[in-house]
Amino acid sequence: MRNRTILIVDDEPRSREGMKKMLASWASGAYELLTADNGFTALSIVEETAVDLMITDIRMPEINGLSLVAQMKDKRLARQPSVILISGHAEFEYAQQAIQLSVVNYLLKPVSREKLIAAVEDAIKAGEERDRIGLMRKMADPQLMAVAGGEANLSDPVKSAMQYVDEHMGEAVSLKEVADHIHLNGSYFSTLFKEQSGMTFSEYVVRRKLQKAKEMLVKTNLPIAEIAERVGYQTAKYFNKLFKEYETMSPGQYRTEMNKADTEIQK
Structure with missing residues (x-):
């Protein structure tokens, strides 16, 4: 059985590694933590690996977080990850687009350890519920x-x-x-x-x-x-x-x- 996988996408090294460190102490080895410093790398990872949850910054060069999520949903992935968006700015337009993309949470920087872990736990539960519904649909005639x-x-x-x-x-x-x-x-x-x-x-x-x-x-x-x-x-x-x-x-x-x-x- 595979470990669940969380992908952290952020072009800022301190932010990216900070979130990884916070989640590593919480996960205690039960989750595989992957990182990407841009949207292109993130897309390659989700195409090759079954990612359960993706945490991505919105403001990134070339492919921003919202575009990354939209492109990911257009792909026929073996598994569509749950998504948490992170932004340094409280912009209503971002929140609106996040809702349209079925993002499970939207956090503002700086993100505290408590808020990050709470959001991750909620996102994982939402993903499990989605999987259970999918399983029931698969069973149904x-x-x-x-x-x-x-x-x-x-x-x-x-x-x-x-x-x-x-x-x-x-x-x-x-x-x-x-x-x-x-x-x-x-x-x-x-x-x-x-x-x-x-x-x-x-x-x-x-x-x-x-x-x-x-x-x-x-x-x-x-x-x-x-x-x-x-x-x-x-x-x-x-x-x-x-x-x-x-x-x-x-x-x-x-x-x-x-x-x-x-x-x-x-x-």
Whole structure:
């Protein structure tokens, strides 16, 4: 597991090394501290290294801090760092641009040790929360998300059918069973469900079961065979086949990948 990385960008040596020294005593080796004396070097570093937090001065020659952040966001980086901007001048225009660039904090020089460390801790927490949200989005099925987003447009029978699927997650739910439950003709219910959800009822059931399985793969240490049973599949072999078809990887690979990502967030 890698250490988290903080990049300090400032063209003034005393300021740059001063911040590094303050953070070094606070970090106690838990963070790798990198420095750059200009924006070009900083861009090279974030392209080659997974930087968690960048602290940059605004007023620098050639590429100023605001331009550096804007250029960094335009790049397809493996990781977009959280950003703290530092300025020697309280200029409202800087603060406005910082907000537009989603900068997490804006500090004025001279920066005290207490304010710097407080800002760094807040920025790291914000980055972790952003990563957790990203992880949840990665876990979420986009088609189920689309259905949930348009829930207000779903009819009561379709909502009842979806609720029935959730309440019988550990069972093999059939279209006829659900149609009977909501007192609709099977053919009519099938057409209604597809019109409103954008997928067949059977596809919805599979996606909903696999979504539940993904949550258990990440949040529990249950064996894959037991997870398959808990979402209504009697054989792990068939569950594995369906999972790979929808997620392009096996349940075991998915668990490994997602747990690795979660460990990086918590580290």
